[in-house]
Amino acid sequence: MFRGLSVAVVVPAFNEERAIKRAIRSIPGLVDRIIVVDDASHDRTSSLATRSRRRSLEIVRHEANRGVGAAIITGYRRALALGSDVVVVMAGDGQMDPADLPALLEPIASGRADYVKGNRFLRREVFRVMPKARLVGNVLLSLATRLVSGYWHLFDSQCGYTAITRRTLEEIDLDRVFARYGYPNDLLARLHAIGARVEDVPVRPVYGPGWKSGIRLRTVFYPIAWVLLRALAWRLCAEWVLPRKRALGRSHLADDGLPGDSVPALNPGPIPRRHEA
Ligand SMILES: Nc1nc2c(ncn2[C@@H]2O[C@H](COP(=O)(O)OP(=O)(O)OP(=O)(O)O)[C@@H](O)[C@H]2O)c(=O)[nH]1
Ligand SMILES: [Mg+2]
Structure with a gap:
């Protein structure tokens, strides 16, 4: 529990036999539930996760x-079913x-935020610790994601260390969130469309000597470019086109003398210039 909130941690894992046991054991005692989602690993990820002997740990296997x-979404669903208040990745x-x-x-427990994400760029050592190719890619994606998501105050869009409230999860259509790399960017656009309050907090960049990554520029560049465009189009549609259409529909009904909400006219005429007012 953290200040009266029950906390679940979702651990997405694909071929992580070298790191999974240590990763699970390091999860702080305040966490009530640990949900490891083994994304059909070819190695011993699941069996080693079981051997970590943590209380309240369960393993879901794709x-x-x-x-x-998709692994994170599976974990989110399980945490919702277990009744957790906050879900961390x-x-x-x-x-x-x-x-x-x-x-x-903390920002969730204080009621300031619905979704909190780590920002490694708020720690100066990021420029020393993060591999150069990651730094460049991350800066470019973070800038693009500001436009795509509409959250201009956020950075480090690719940081996977996040916390989200139960209520926010219940408002998102989890079936439609992008399943692969590009997932955090897509999710941020969806959060903006529901008006979620999102905050960045400093987190330490960790790239140990045994670091390996599943990200390969040639395999992720096109999917990410595509998902960014898709997320931008989706958000603009959800925030601008659909509400306007709905408002038009309602004002049309109201004009006909049928019951409808009193929607302000979309085109209320020219704004009076200051000297005319
Ligand atoms: N590569 C990969 N990782 C997956 C998949 N499903 C779940 N994961 C897990 O997602 C987490 C993040 O994957 P990484 O490839 O390390 O990506 P990252 O940590 O965001 O980026 P790096 O800074 O390059 O390490 C890891 O714990 C993976 O085990 C998958 O299909 N592919
Ligand atoms: Mg990684």
């Missing part, structure tokens, strides 16, 4: 590999520092 986004590769967990939960 029959086929579906991607990191800490990946199975051990790149999330457990010491940062309280900072991630």
Whole structure:
């Protein structure tokens, strides 16, 4: 529990036999539930996760590999079913520092935020620790994601260390969130469309000597470019086109003398210039 909130941690894992045990053991004691989602690993990820002997740990296994986004969504669903108040993501590769967990939960416990994400760029050592190609890619994606999501105050869009409230999860159409890399960018656009309050908190960048990544530029560049465009189009449609259409429909009904909400006219005529007012 964290300040009266029950906390679940979702651990997406794909071929993480080298890191999974340590990652699970490092999860702080304040966490009530741990849900490891093994995304159809070919190695011993599941059996080693079981051997970590943590209380309240369960392992959900995908029959086929579906991607990191899909693994997180599976974990979110399970946490909702278990009745958790807040759901945190800490990946199975051990790149999330457990010491940062309280900072991630604090804005939610104080009622300031619905979704909190780590921002490694708020720690100066990021420029020393993060591999150069990651730094460049991350800066470009973070800038693009500001436009795509509409959250201009956020950065480090690819940081997977996040916390979300139960209520926010219930408002998102989880079936439609992008399943692979590009997932965090897509999710941010969906959060903006429902008016979620999102906050960045500093988290430590972790790239240990045994670090390996599933990200390959040639395989993720096109999917991410595509998902960014799709998310932008979807958000603009959800925030501008659909509400206008709905408002038009309602004002049309009202003109006909039928019951309808009193919607302000979309085109209320020219705004009076200051000297005319
Ligand atoms: N690569 C990959 N990872 C997956 C998949 N499903 C779940 N994951 C897990 O998602 C987490 C993040 O994957 P990484 O490839 O390390 O990506 P990242 O940590 O965001 O990026 P890096 O900074 O490159 O390490 C890891 O814990 C993976 O085990 C999948 O289909 N592919
Ligand atoms: Mg990683």
